Amino acid sequence: MxxxxxxxxxxxxxxxxxxxxxxxxxxxxxxxxxxxxxxxxxxxxxxxxxxxxxxxxxxxxxxxxxxxxxxxxxxxxxxxxxxxxxxxxxxxxxxxxxxxxxEPVNAFDLPFAFPNHAVAYRVIDGEFGQRLSEEMEAxxxxxxxxxxxGDFYVLSNNVRPIRTPEDMEGISFRVMSVPSHIAMMRSLGASATPIDWSELYTSLQTGVIDGQHNPIPIMAIGGLQEVQDYVTLTNHLYGTxxxxxxxxxxxxxxxxxxxxxxxxxxxxxxxxxxxxxxxxxTTYGVDFLEEAGAEVYAPSAEELQMFRDAAIPAVLEAIEDDMGEAGLDFANRLLEAVEQVEAELYK
The missing domain is CATH 3.40.190.170 (Bacterial extracellular solute-binding protein, family 7)
Incomplete structure (x- = not known):
């Protein structure tokens, strides 16, 4: 070789x-x-x-x-x-x-859209979620x-117990930079201040803002139960x-x-x-909040309806103003999907 x-x-x-x-x-x-x-x-x-x-x-x-x-x-x-x-x-x-x-995904945060986990899972895993995925990817x-x-949001603050929308008047709440969150708070008489999660604890502790809204387990991760006196179980948004x-x-x-x-x-x-x-x-339920010293209130069906009546029209209007027909179409498709799943589950 x-x-x-x-x-x-x-x-x-x-x-x-x-x-x-x-x-x-x-x-x-x-x-x-x-x-x-x-x-x-x-x-x-x-x-x-x-x-x-x-x-x-x-x-x-x-x-x-x-x-x-x-x-x-x-x-x-x-x-x-x-x-x-x-x-x-x-x-x-x-x-x-x-x-x-x-931007259209903002419309997912329509207040009181989901009644429970079962409906939320089926909507997200079904045709609605598939179409969302395709449109977003494109x-x-x-x-x-x-x-x-996924979990449901509660309201918390350091000013007073909140039982009806009237009790929200003049309280400042931290929100994410999501138009539907801002519109919801304003429709209920509160002020909305976008603040990064990393700054939330200190902002509540020092009185920069009075309150916030998150699921209880998320409050626990941030230690927010240490700096909030009153919690209302509104379950108004589904965070996932x-x-x-x-x-x-x-x-x-x-x-x-x-x-x-x-x-x-x-x-x-x-x-x-x-x-x-x-x-x-278990770990992060109502007992967890009460043991931390918070006063917890569960609104009646009539009181929750007062929140819905004030928030839903205002948020739909904000969605249309911010995102036009595409956002409004997304919100309406979401409501239709929820209605369809409820009909299938509870027939």
Whole structure:
């Protein structure tokens, strides 16, 4: 064998070895969320761990997941920008973050739209959620994978007990930068101040604002029960975690990787939802607030109707003003989907 031929074979073998090594390299998936990396308190983190487990076990570690909790990959907007750029492959967003990229999703926060978890799950998992995913992906390149941990908002403040809309008068509430949240508070006689989550505790503690609205488990994560005196169980909004990826990343997966990815998303959805409900009825329920010293009030059906009558028309008007026909169409489709699911569930 000639020297040149030997050299050629050596180079060829080296190239083949390198190519095979590259092809065999495990696929990394970066998953980012804003909650603490604590499975006991955070439904997002529990769901993330479920996702990681399925990805790594079903792929025999040919795919692996690195989880970045606690805004380690940036706040809402930064994380979504990284997701669009395929630097973060899976991102758990809030509606406040997602609406900065796809404005019609603001209309999801229509007050008192969802009566319970069962209806919310079926609406989100059904035709309404599928259409939302398709429309958002076409406009933004962000693909909605699922929603996981969801829960209902309560009102809390440091001024007085709130039993009817009249009691809201003059109280300042923290909101996300979501037009429907702002319109709802104003329709009830309160003032609305957008404040970042990271500044909320201090703002309540120092009296920059009087109150806020969030699900009780989210209040617990932020320690807000320590700086709030009165809580009203209005259940006026349904907050959920929005799991998104980029079209670029998803389309780069093989059929087998997509199958594993879908199984992992399903596991995250089940674990996240179950964890949120469990903590809401055990660790972070009404007893948790009362033990922290808060006075808790559950409005009657008549009192809740007063909140609905004031808030829903005002929010629909705000949605139309801010987003035009597209936003109003989204809100009406949501209400129709809720009505259809209720008819199917309770016939």
């Amino acid at each position: 000639s020297r040149k031929l030997k050299m050629f074979l050596v180079v060829l073998i080296a190239v083949l070895f390198i190519s095979t090594s590259v092809l065999a390299a495990p696929l990394e998936i970066k998953l980012a969320h804003e909650e603490p990396g604590d499975v006991e308190t955070s439904s997002s983190h529990a769901a993330a761990l479920a996702f990681k487990n399925v990805i790594e076990t079903e792929s025999n570690n040919e795919m692996f997941v690195n989880i970045y909790p606690g805004n380690a990959m940036g706040r809402q907007r930064e994380r979504l920008e990284l997701t669009q750029a395929n630097i973060v492959q899976v991102n758990v967003a809030s509606i406040g973050g997602l609406s900065q990229f796809y 406009e933004t390149g962000l693909k909605l994978l699922t929603t996981s941990a 975690d929005w799991w998104v990826t980029s079209s670029e990343f998803y389309e780069s997966l093989t059929d087998e990787q997509k199958r594993i990815f879908a199984n992992a998303i399903d596991a995250a959805k089940v674990v996240g939802r179950g964890h949120k409900v469990l903590t809401g009825i």
